[in-house]
Amino acid sequence: MRWLVRKAWTLVAVYFAYMLEYRGEIFFWMLSGITPFFFMSAWTAAANQGLTGYDANDYARYFFAVFVARQLGIVWAHWNMSEDVRSGRFSFRLLQPLDPVWHYLADHVGERGVRLPMLAVVGLVFAWLYPEALVWPGAERAALGLVAVGLAFGVNFFASYVVGLLALWLEDATSIYNLWYVAMLFFSGMLAPLALYPDPVRQVLAWTPFPHLVYLPAAIWSGLEADATRGLLTLLAWNLFFFTLGRLLWHLGRRHYSAMGA
């Protein structure tokens, strides 16, 4: 137990130091994630003309919550893994008595340590621009939203890791992850609140992970309609699914791995 804590702490601390070296890149990466704010202005304009059911502040609040949820859910384990396999570093990971996935997880957690302060600054700027839009949702909703974000991160991470594991068969698997990203874009509520989608579409989407990855936490935080229990259970199920798929691919892929180019 003592060693477990020490391992986790050391990995996160070292990857945090590593990510600090890349703070500039992380900052610009975060800026490239401000797309929700463009949709925000489009929807607020529509709201100001009385075209939709929500008012301008609702939209501002929702899209800010979308931005935060998305920032906390960003993953790149597929890239970690492909890069490790391509560069041969993966062989060194296999030599150590530790599953390589812990390195990738620590890499993500360490990065959050660099991204969070930046996120706080963006939040301050937003609060200054839209003072009425930001309303504290209450401790309970805030915490529930965080649980949703945590589970959403898990789904994103394991799905990305599953794609990364394909690198044990294919030379480069990273482009496959773009499919996931496109589905995220359209079905997660990043473009528009899902409450505005037609009912049959929403019913089908509810079974997929996508609406719960962004819409669920954003809706919980911003006070929009959301079936939290069902959403969280769905996320939990998808976590289990991708985790199990990951373990399976790990065992199959290890047999296939040929440690290229040494």
Place this chain on the structure above:
Amino acid sequence: MAEALGPAVRAHNLRKVYRVAEKEPGFADTLRHFVRRRYREVEAVRGVSFVIEPGEIVGFLGANGAGKTTTLKMLTGLIYPSGGELEVLGHVPYRREAAFLRQITLVMGNKQQLIWDLPVLDSLRINAAVYEIDPAEARRRTRAFAELLEIEDILTQPVRKLSLGQRMKAELMASLFHLPRLLFLDEPTLGLDVNAQAAVRRFLRDYRERYGATILLTSHYMADIEALAERVLVIHRGALLYDGGLGGLVERFAPFKEVRLELAAPAEPAELAGFGEVAEASGRRVRLLVTKEGLTRTVAELLSRFEVRDLSVTEPPLEDVIARVFSEGRV
């Protein structure tokens, strides 16, 4: 370090076949490749058997592509053997059991494990935690290794700023930080200058003396093999050609001596050809390879035929012997 009973490595009929997707250059072939892949099988290791006892230092020799790295990858559990039996320290390497991984290491001269953008110390911190080494003990080890390798002053610099030699020493330090008792070294001196090569060899010898480690080492520099190995395995196109002492290899494969002559007057290579294989003939300086049985007779004949200023008889350089093994593929 508890001594396991039995050999350190036991490989029997070990095989590895890689399946490689074939692809011709050109657009049409790229499309065809996309639709239907053709595979070719590469038999990298074909039925290799050997045993390494605890405490041995074994050199692993073979030309490029002979199958050395592939064998090491199987011994360390990185890849799955296509056939045969393999036991390393009583474990099946591929299972990656923690008790096994803690006792071994693999150093790859052309690969790096250190984190590029951080100081060496940060990578060592991770290794210390992963291998459950106490912080105080880790500090002690860091000091001791850094002193032996003479890299005390670079440990706080980002790895990307180190020279190749410094980086290789730091890699070695990271690879041995958990004090493994079975070392697999794949060209650990690759690309290093003569001094750095010597330093690495010294360090390895020292490590082995201190911890009684077993070592399997590949290198294309015969100086490494001569300095470290007592026994060599020679692999050729995936099959084992020779297993035994280094001297025995020279004996069996090079049943000749090198005769160096300095002549009073230049001789034509044609004139010399009858005496043995002419390795070098540049004017008055001559190097001949002469079979051991005919040595005395040949030397006598040379002395009577030419006016000789100087003559010496030596073992041929190991490099030449190995080159012959590789080119002829037999011992």
